[in-house]
Amino acid sequence: MNASEALAQLAAAAKLNPARIFSAPWELRAFAIAVSLSESGAFKWSDFRERLIEEVARGDATQSADSAETIEHYHEHFLRALERVIQEKGIFTKAPPRAEC
Amino acid sequence: MSDDHDNSDRDPAARVKALEGMLVRAGLVDSAALDAFAETYEQRVGPRNGARMVAKSWVDPAYRKRLLADASAAAAELGFAGPEGRLTAVENTNRVHNLIVCTLCSCYPWSVLGPPPLWYRSFAYRSRAVSDPRGVLRDFGTSLADDIEVRVWDSTAEQRYIVIPERPAGTEHMTEEELAALVTRDSMVGVEILGSRPAQKKSK
Numbered sequence: 170m171n172a173s174e175a176l177a178q179l180a181a182a183a184k185l186n187p188a189r190i191f192s193a194p195w196e197l198r199a200f201a202i203a204v205s206l207s208e209s210g211a212f213k214w215s216d217f218r219e220r221l222i223e224e225v226a227r228g229d230a231t232q233s234a235d236s237a238e239t240i241e242h243y244h245e246h247f248l249r250a251l252e253r254v255i256q257e258k259g260i261f262t263k264a265p266p267r268a269e270c
Numbered sequence: 271m272s273d274d275h276d277n278s279d280r281d282p283a284a285r286v287k288a289l290e291g292m293l294v295r296a297g298l299v300d301s302a303a304l305d306a307f308a309e310t311y312e313q314r315v316g317p318r319n320g321a322r323m324v325a326k327s328w329v330d331p332a333y334r335k336r337l338l339a340d341a342s343a344a345a346a347e348l349g350f351a352g353p354e355g356r357l358t359a360v361e362n363t364n365r366v367h368n369l370i371v372c373t374l375c376s377c378y379p380w381s382v383l384g385p386p387p388l389w390y391r392s393f394a395y396r397s398r399a400v401s402d403p404r405g406v407l408r409d410f411g412t413s414l415a416d417d418i419e420v421r422v423w424d425s426t427a428e429q430r431y432i433v434i435p436e437r438p439a440g441t442e443h444m445t446e447e448e449l450a451a452l453v454t455r456d457s458m459v460g461v462e463i464l465g466s467r468p469a470q471k472k473s474k
Contacts, residue, residue: 176315191311191385195283201307202290205299248282252289261296 175204175214179247196244203251211260220257221250308385313455316384319350320432321453323359323382325446328437334361341432350381355427357382361434362460367414369407369460370423370431371399377425379432383455390459400424410461433458438465 179190179200191197207214224246255261293299323345327334337344341359345351357379360368372378373396378386389395398406403420407413414420423431435457441449456462 176311191316192380193283194308194385195286197308197311197385198290198304199282199286201304202286202293202299204307205303206293209298211298245282248285252285255289255293260298261292 175200175207178218191244193244196247199244199248199251203247206255206260212254212258216258217250217254220253221247224250224253309387312385312387317382317453317455317458318384318450319345319348320379320382320455320458321450322348323350323432324434324453324458325450327359327434328449329446334434337434345382356429357432358423358429359432359434360421360423362436362463364436365417366419366421367407367460367463368421368423368431368433369399369403370425370433371396372425373397373400374426377427377430379425379430382432383458387455407461410456412461412463412466414463433460435460435462435464440465 176190191200203217206212207217225243228242228246290299290301290304294301323337323341326348327337333344333347336347337359338361341357342351344359345357360370362368372390376386376391376396378390380386395406400422403422404414407420425431435453437449438452441452444452452464454462454464457464
């Protein structure tokens with residue numbers, strides 16, 4: 170999963186133009202962290218995506234479907250999914266498979 | 271992060287910062303790589319909507335008229351409506367050069383230019399854009415003839431601006447799409463004149 174594929178996927182899931190998807194610097198930063206960790210092999214993008222889908226589904230159950238509301242929460246779901254995959258995959262405790270360069 | 275439920279009420283920006291700090295200390299991510307990613311997004315993806323509006327205004331006089339009359343509506347026409355208050359387009363000509371700033375904070379037309387670059391949010395830019403706009407432009411490698419009037423537009427939460435740069439010479443044969451690829455974020459903030467910098471030159 171490279172950054173532009175990840176971005177396209179995220180934009181499609183959030184039903185937004187890729188140029189409009191981030192509205193605060195932390196959202197962009199969280200996205201960059203997720204892509205960077207999956208690129209370095211710390212976790213698989215599919216592991217992250219599974220959790221993102223769960224977080225979004227959990228959010229949908231408690232929120233109205235108002236679109237502005239949804240996108241605002243989307244990044245919160247994204248961040249929770251990122252925190253979860255980092256914790257659940259134990260990436261701080263096991264050495265990641267890092268490529269030599 | 272021992273219990274993520276405890277964490278979820280904290281400000282997300284603080285959580286991302288903490289997470290990045292831990293990952294950097296563990297050697298799992300590189301802050302410079304994250305910066306580079308954010309920079310690419312800010313320069314290439316974010317401003318694409320604004321670039322399409324500018325390119326259209328160069329080839330379609332009726333659109334240009336609508337853009338100058340009501341940029342919010344002209345943006346909405348192309349599907350770029352934003353939640354961020356009124357948008358006004360200001361056009362550069364051979365007599366007037368426009369520059370946008372937000373002196374109080376960092377109001378910026380997100381829906382058409384993406385996230386604002388770091389320098390736009392800096393005190394140096396915010397304080398000097400009004401008092402010494404020509405000096406700011408020089409710092410960006412942009413020099414203006416003395417007889418060109420510089421107009422500085424101070425953005426607010428209710429009122430934001432986008433600069434319509436002049437179409438560079440020698441682009442008469444280009445399609446709207448090719449023209450859109452020429453339009454940089456910096457030119458729509460007003461710190462760059464298109465065609466005056468070497469290709470791919472990055473702003474500071």
